[in-house]
Amino acid sequence: MDGPLTPRESAKFIAENSRDVFIDGRGVRRVAELLLAKVSGPELHLGGWKALHELNPRAADEAALNWVFVADTLNFSFWSEHDERKCLVGYRGKTYSGYWSLCAAVNRALDEGIPITSASYYATVTLDQVQHVFRSDTDVPMPLIEERHRILNETGKILLEKFEGSFLNCVRKSEKSAQKLMHLVVESFPSYRDVTQFEGKRISFYKRAQILVADTWSVLEGKGDGCFKDISSITMFADYRLPQVLVHLGALNYSKELLEKLLKGEMLSYGDRQEVEIRGCSLWCVELIRDCLLELIEKKGEKTSGEINSVLLDYYLWDYARDHREDMKGIPFHHTRCIYY
Numbered sequence: 572m573d574g575p576l577t578p579r580e581s582a583k584f585i586a587e588n589s590r591d592v593f594i595d596g597r598g599v600r601r602v603a604e605l606l607l608a609k610v611s612g613p614e615l616h617l618g619g620w621k622a623l624h625e626l627n628p629r630a631a632d633e634a635a636l637n638w639v640f641v642a643d644t645l646n647f648s649f650w651s652e653h654d655e656r657k658c659l660v661g662y663r664g665k666t667y668s669g670y671w672s673l674c675a676a677v678n679r680a681l682d683e684g685i686p687i688t689s690a691s692y693y694a695t696v697t698l699d700q701v702q703h704v705f706r707s708d709t710d711v712p713m714p715l716i717e718e719r720h721r722i723l724n725e726t727g728k729i730l731l732e733k734f735e736g737s738f739l740n741c742v743r744k745s746e747k748s749a750q751k752l753m754h755l756v757v758e759s760f761p762s763y764r765d766v767t768q769f770e771g772k773r774i775s776f777y778k779r780a781q782i783l784v785a786d787t788w789s790v791l792e793g794k795g796d797g798c799f800k801d802i803s804s805i806t807m808f809a810d811y812r813l814p815q816v817l818v819h820l821g822a823l824n825y826s827k828e829l830l831e832k833l834l835k836g837e838m839l840s841y842g843d844r845q846e847v848e849i850r851g852c853s854l855w856c857v858e859l860i861r862d863c864l865l866e867l868i869e870k871k872g873e874k875t876s877g878e879i880n881s882v883l884l885d886y887y888l889w890d891y892a893r894d895h896r897e898d899m900k901g902i903p904f905h906h907t908r909c910i911y912y
């Protein structure tokens with residue numbers, strides 16, 4: 572049986588058939604112009620992954636790669652039903668929420684001597700131990716903690732069986748191809764199979780597999796085993812934050828019916844038509860923003876600090892969403908509880 576459409580093909584197909592989510596061409600251009608001012612700065616540069624985020628590893632070694640692998644294996648579903656009551660993790664004097672609460676908990680465990688990034692540990696870690704490692708400072712636990720436990724055991728066992736317990740071996744098998752690494756991860760680890768249906772076609776987003784490839788490229792600083800010649804074929808990562816920021820910036824719009832549903836906080840299930848349209852149109856929107864930005868760079872002869880690709884645009888927009896949480900309060904994000912994003 573043929574595989575699903577690639578994430579990029581999926582996004583194009585969804586955007587062409589979407590009924591409740593729309594890309595705004597003027598908004599795309601406005602975002603590209605916002606980004607043009609940043610192309611020579613640190614935010615749109617590979618080095619930003621370490622320079623701008625204190626919780627990310629500083630090193631570019633096997634241990635740092637195993638850190639990235641665990642973080643991206645658990646990189647899903649941090650949103651809470653009531654924003655004022657959520658999981659928080661205090662680490663080295665700062666309090667972290669959302670995705671960063673996961674990273675803070677991983678670093679806290681390592682500081683406590685718990686080898687949470689070692690497959691030989693998490694392949695058989697117990698639920699109690701996982702609840703301890705990812706404990707919250709509030710009475711709201713990290714969402715889907717049982718699923719996280721199941722996925723750690725499953726993923727750890729496979730990493731031990733197929734890759735001698737080291738994600739570096741998985742990276743090396745991909746021979747410096749981002750696409751090969753993405754597909755090797757999806758084939759090897761079931762929890763990364765972010766695939767669903769739309770209008771009778773099998774489509775893929777591979778959100779966690781793509782961000783794993785991107786974070787591998789970043790932690791290895793684009794050098795050695797992380798020198799992916801095709802990193803620009805990786806698309807943005809279809810999560811629940813990027814749609815929110817794209818709507819906030821005017822590049823994406825929802826139908827009245829969908830907006831009302833989201834404002835009420837109604838849940839969408841993984842694979843629902845509207846959930847797929849939100850993810851697919853967001854992905855395609857970032858591809859169009861990238862195309863427009865590359866045109867502007869060409870036209871204006873802007874100096875860039877390296878190759879501009881969808882990975883760096885995604886990182887920038889995700890960080891922008893984090894930094895503009897207050898301004899975005901009125902823009903709902905879609906609530907889907909799943910292990911894929």
Ligand SMILES: Nc1nc2c(c(CN[C@H]3C=C[C@H](O)[C@@H]3O)cn2[C@@H]2O[C@H](COP(=O)(O)O)[C@@H](O)[C@H]2O)c(=O)[nH]1
Binds near residue numbers: 627649
């Ligand atoms: N599209 C996209 N989605 C991303 C990320 C990241 C973390 N990457 C950072 C780490 C190092 C790099 O420097 C990146 O800045 C997490 N997520 C997703 O967001 C959601 C969590 O959001 P909140 O509840 O607000 O924390 C959840 O679905 C999670 O899977 C990204 O980069 N892009």
